[in-house]
Amino acid sequence: MSERRPERRVQKGARFELVTETVDLPNGNRIELDLLPHPGAAAVVPFLDADRVLMIRQYRHATGGEILEIPAGKLDAGEDPADCAARELVEETGYRAGRLEKLGAIWTSPGFTNEVIHLFAAFDLEPARQALEPDEVIELAPMGLGEALDWVRSGAVVDGKSAMALLLAADRLAGGG
Numbered sequence: 001m002s003e004r005r006p007e008r009r010v011q012k013g014a015r016f017e018l019v020t021e022t023v024d025l026p027n028g029n030r031i032e033l034d035l036l037p038h039p040g041a042a043a044v045v046p047f048l049d050a051d052r053v054l055m056i057r058q059y060r061h062a063t064g065g066e067i068l069e070i071p072a073g074k075l076d077a078g079e080d081p082a083d084c085a086a087r088e089l090v091e092e093t094g095y096r097a098g099r100l101e102k103l104g105a106i107w108t109s110p111g112f113t114n115e116v117i118h119l120f121a122a123f124d125l126e127p128a129r130q131a132l133e134p135d136e137v138i139e140l141a142p143m144g145l146g147e148a149l150d151w152v153r154s155g156a157v158v159d160g161k162s163a164m165a166l167l168l169a170a171d172r173l174a175g176g177g
Contacts (some may be wrong), residue, residue: 006142011110017036019034038108038113040081040115042075042117043071043114044070044071044089045121045122046122046125048120050173051144051146052143057068057138058139059138063158066139069161070083070162070165071092082100090130090135093140094140095126096125096126097123097124100117100122102118102120103119103172106164119161119165119167120165145166145170
């Protein structure tokens, strides 16, 4: 385990800040690391029925266009990840989950951020009111689970949280977890 020293803020943007920490590594080396602290997030695979999922096509400026992904969003301060997943499902798709199941969690990019995304599957969906944020440009993309998995395997789904959540959800449905 490394020993952290006080951080110093390097840059603060609209949603994130960049900090630099001086760190004593387990091998005895002392280095400076740039980090993007993150409160965490939740993502959810919505099941329309046993064989169909609801993906979204979302415009992502950083990728240069739309990507196919699952609903997700940043945790609010003190928010339970399951509550965040349920909230994001409603906001981004207009569906409410009757039941949520935890699939796992992933580090997104542990080389420079402490962001953990908690992964869920949502079942027994009911219509609700979609409430997109001003920066969200989203199109609903219902499809078969098999098709979504084929898109993961072919590289058409390039979003890591979505690929991992779909694989874990399929494994769970097959009795593997």
